[in-house]
Amino acid sequence: MPDAVDLWLDGGDAPDRATLKAAVKATLASLAERAPGRTVEVRVPPFGAVQCVAGPRHTRGNPPNVIETDARTWLALARGTLTWRDAVHTGAVSASGSRAPEVAALLPLR
Numbered sequence: 037m038p039d040a041v042d043l044w045l046d047g048g049d050a051p052d053r054a055t056l057k058a059a060v061k062a063t064l065a066s067l068a069e070r071a072p073g074r075t076v077e078v079r080v081p082p083f084g085a086v087q088c089v090a091g092p093r094h095t096r097g098n099p100p101n102v103i104e105t106d107a108r109t110w111l112a113l114a115r116g117t118l119t120w121r122d123a124v125h126t127g128a129v130s131a132s133g134s135r136a137p138e139v140a141a142l143l144p145l146r
Contacts, residue, residue: 116144
């Protein structure tokens with residue numbers, strides 16, 4: 037049975053804020069487990085952010101490899117209902133730095 041987030045991604049009503057936050061945090065944690073490291077920062081404001089992808093660690097200021105998107109886009113990417121290419125093409129994802137696109141190879145998370 038589809039959950040509230042799946043229904044929302046299919047055009048249904050938005051889930052409550054707590055459900056949305058839990059889904060974003062869980063998928064970000066899954067990404068960090070799949071690609072441990074601190075080279076790329078993935079931000080889904082206001083719900084969470086993680087650092088992932090092995091390589092040089094960034095320690096000061098804004099990291100050079102950053103992905104930022106909204107919750108709906110992130111969850112669609114994580115669940116495979118939206119491709120990285122489409123998300124970047126439409127401007128739904130902001131990706132900076134040479135290592136940020138490596139996250140695309142890790143999606144979807146299921």
